[in-house]
Amino acid sequence: IGEIQRFIRDDGTVKVSRSLKEMANKIRRAKEELSKTYGRVPTVNEIAEHLELSPEDIILAQEANRNPSSIHETVYE
């Protein structure tokens, strides 16, 4: 499974919908983790630094988890 995950991460031909969803799960976990560490809800920059991503990427990825079908649907319409 580790191999597959690395493949998904490294291969730029993977669809955005899939890649962002993976990132969104990491963000959710980071939010929980940092909330415990700080005893309060983390800011966007704190999450971004923790995951070594830009704040804007955090925002884009987070949206992918909200509506599982929204990004994908248009392809099949």
Next chain:
Amino acid sequence: MKNKMEIQFSALSQNESFARITVAAFIAQLDPTMDELTEIKTVVSEAVTNSIIHGYENDPNGVIYIAVILDGDTIELTIRDEGIGIDDVEEAKQPLFTTKPELERSGMGFTIMENFMDEIHVISHQGEGTIIRLKKHLARNKALCN
């Protein structure tokens, strides 16, 4: 320092996500908490959905306008449509009031906007469209307040 942006987009339901991300990405400059961000995205969703389903009654030729001004810790958010407008704004703002009960809408859109933002002003005229002006001050010294 002031920073300003404006967007406009087709009144299509898939653009709700786009609007949420765009507003969130812009206010990310003020380093809000993840919760503040969620609140503002929810407000954007409610207002944009209203413009799509009520204002333009799902006509994709409609155009929705959003403007955001950042001034210090204050966010000024304006969401505007040129749709059918609201007959009685005070009535529309009442919790649970809805003109589309058949859509399983909750009638809580305006209530959510009022709760998540510090100020709300609604300007609407029938046949002309609707402008929602919202303001929110982000909490300073987040580490201390929590």
Next chain:
Amino acid sequence: MKNKMEIQFSALSQNESFARITVAAFIAQLDPTMDELTEIKTVVSEAVTNSIIHGYENDPNGVIYIAVILDGDTIELTIRDEGIGIDDVEEAKQPLFTTKPELERSGMGFTIMENFMDEIHVISHQGEGTIIRLKKHLARNKALCN
């Protein structure tokens, strides 16, 4: 189906990443590959940076305009400023050509735009501003390529 959006924002360097994400969020609807998305974000960065540092020479009162039209698998991207404009567009497009060598700019902005997009048209008049029109067709049958 066609989908359209337009944004405008202050010519501040912190808005470069806002512009990247806004365009990315909009074209995410076509579910491009990560590579395609990265290419388009890079193109937006190059064009927006040019408008900020060349067009407006870092004057934050400048306004940058971006329009995106999605039509099937085609992306039409327009980036516009009302800055100083380009004297000789053909010369400006040459690889390594730059009018600001002191800034450690690479002179590769236009070359990158040409390489990552299928079409580029530059309209510019001195003292009036610059319009960059770009087109890209996303690869079809993406599901099969995975």
